[in-house]
Amino acid sequence: MNYALTCTTAELGLLITFAGYEEVAKSILEVSFGKRSKKEWGAMMEVTIPHLIMRGLWDKEKEDQDEIPIPDEVNQFIDSYVNSKWMIRCSDFPNQGILMIHHINEDTWLSHVVDRNIIHEFSYMKHDEIPKLIEDYYSFKKEQKHDSLQFNITDKAFDLLNKPNNMGKVFKMSNFNADEARAFEQFTQDLEHQNWQLANISFLNIPDLETSPLLENILFFLPSNGGVWMVEYTDHDKTPVHIELNSYDDWRGVLGGVAFVANQEGPIKDLKKLFND
Incomplete structure (x- = not known):
């Protein structure tokens, strides 16, 4: 740099x-x-x-x-x-x-x-300096032990996650099994530590100075002692929002993908492939 x-x-x-x-x-x-x-x-x-x-x-x-x-x-x-x-x-x-x-x-x-x-x-x-820059910017601690935790929720439930008094409502409307309930409890604790705000990396196209930036894609995530929670939209008809605790190596892999796409012609237009593959 x-x-x-x-x-x-x-x-x-x-x-x-x-x-x-x-x-x-x-x-x-x-x-x-x-x-x-x-x-x-x-x-x-x-x-x-x-x-x-x-x-x-x-x-x-x-x-x-x-x-x-x-x-x-x-x-x-x-x-x-x-x-x-x-x-x-x-x-x-x-x-x-x-x-x-x-x-x-x-x-x-x-x-x-x-x-x-x-x-x-x-x-x-x-472009090849982008992953390290983002990694250093967030400086998440590498997990000592990574647990495999995940759950799915509806779009409506996802929109409720920014307020602590909504957590009970999200739980009731989600019909979690035992493993998913444990995952949601851990996620809720991690979300509280971040003042109920998910971090995000967004990808914007700015056609001109008169036009508002166009959102091409966005990745929501949340640090945890056990890794990094990442949010992915799926094709599931009822609960399309998939939230999973990924390892630190998985997190670094996503950042590497950002640099790969940034190096392509028309830098950011293919990022949907990155998060959906």
Whole structure:
């Protein structure tokens, strides 16, 4: 990986604004600061400019000539970042973080780690570095002993898993056998440890700046002392949601598959095959 840039949300928003992508900057800033008036945004930008000057991310000579006041290499970086057509998005709710991996061109990708919606760190990378990056980002502990646990539930039951007071309802509506009940109990304990939120890796296509990102596929998962729970949709007519505790090696295998598909022509369009095979 080759380090590119670290900045705050305000600094990133200002750089993107001056690169000519005001709406993109606004959407990023609103995630951290909420909706603000033009006057409030203007005041924030004025406070941020001296930070960019101190960091060498502001070109005073260009400013004096009424040109875009950021260095050419920074402007090129923003262009490639904003206009990326494909993205791998890795959520990390308990730690208030997110990892995004943007496809830049051919074998070049851009890692974008966001910490608490405040700090943004960017690095260029190759597709074969993707598995290790995601593995290190989550840093799940390798299980000491892997138990074979699994159960199936309905779509409706799956949608109820984000609230603790729904667990009894999910159990009653699922008609588990003894092994499935034991698996569900363990899953529920692990879900509680993660504040009732499943992590996910999603695969997005971004046709253009005017179109909302299109979700191509998503993998839900949950760390456990006994491995990693992974969610898979099946063709079962009544209980299509299959949840299984996989080994750490299985988890690494899925991440390897992400890199394989990322290297194909049209980087992410075939990921459904990865999770359905």
